[in-house]
Amino acid sequence: AVAQFEARLTGDARGFENATGIAVRGLSKILSDRPAESQDLWHARLFLLRPFVRLVLVALWLVSGVLGLMAAPASFAGILDPVIANEDLAVALAGGMGVVDLLIAGALFVGWRLKALAVVQFLIVLGYTAVLTVVEPGLWADPFGALLKNLPILALILVHRVVEEER
Numbered sequence: 001a002v003a004q005f006e007a008r009l010t011g012d013a014r015g016f017e018n019a020t021g022i023a024v025r026g027l028s029k030i031l032s033d034r035p036a037e038s039q040d041l042w043h044a045r046l047f048l049l050r051p052f053v054r055l056v057l058v059a060l061w062l063v064s065g066v067l068g069l070m071a072a073p074a075s076f077a078g079i080l081d082p083v084i085a086n087e088d089l090a091v092a093l094a095g096g097m098g099v100v101d102l103l104i105a106g107a108l109f110v111g112w113r114l115k116a117l118a119v120v121q122f123l124i125v126l127g128y129t130a131v132l133t134v135v136e137p138g139l140w141a142d143p144f145g146a147l148l149k150n151l152p153i154l155a156l157i158l159v160h161r162v163v164e165e166e167r
Contacts, residue, residue: 118160
């Protein structure tokens with residue numbers, strides 16, 4: 001790529017050098033004087049993953065919200081019984097959290113306040129994990145990784161927070 005780029009540079013730099021006193025260097029010299037550093041490589045590798053990371057999080061919150069709103073009360077009432085004895089309150093809480101999940105999905109999709117939204121996402125997942133750990137600690141041993149999956153989700157939220165930040 002560098003060779004192709006340099007082959008197309010056919011101008012005469014003498015006029016510029018005489019007018020400014022600045023010696024012109026070739027692209028190869030410029031690049032060899034400042035080779036890519038680790039942060040350059042990280043940025044280049046993660047840049048194309050940015051939209052994918054955000055879309056994965058959008059899908060996570062969207063599906064979580066829809067499932068929360070459509071789930072039969074009995075599916076979560078049993079888990080919430082130790083904390084909330086009133087089934088209507090448990091249904092309202094699950095519905096409310098489903099709406100919150102959908103709002104997060106929408107905000108992520110449009111790119112609204114991504115820095116603050118990352119903190120909100122992190123705290124909500126951490127909150128879900130903490131409450132479910134207290135209420136139903138056996139979920140950590142679930143063969144499908146019911147709570148274990150929250151650890152990589154938390155990591156993905158942090159990665160999203162970092163890669164979405166523009167100076």
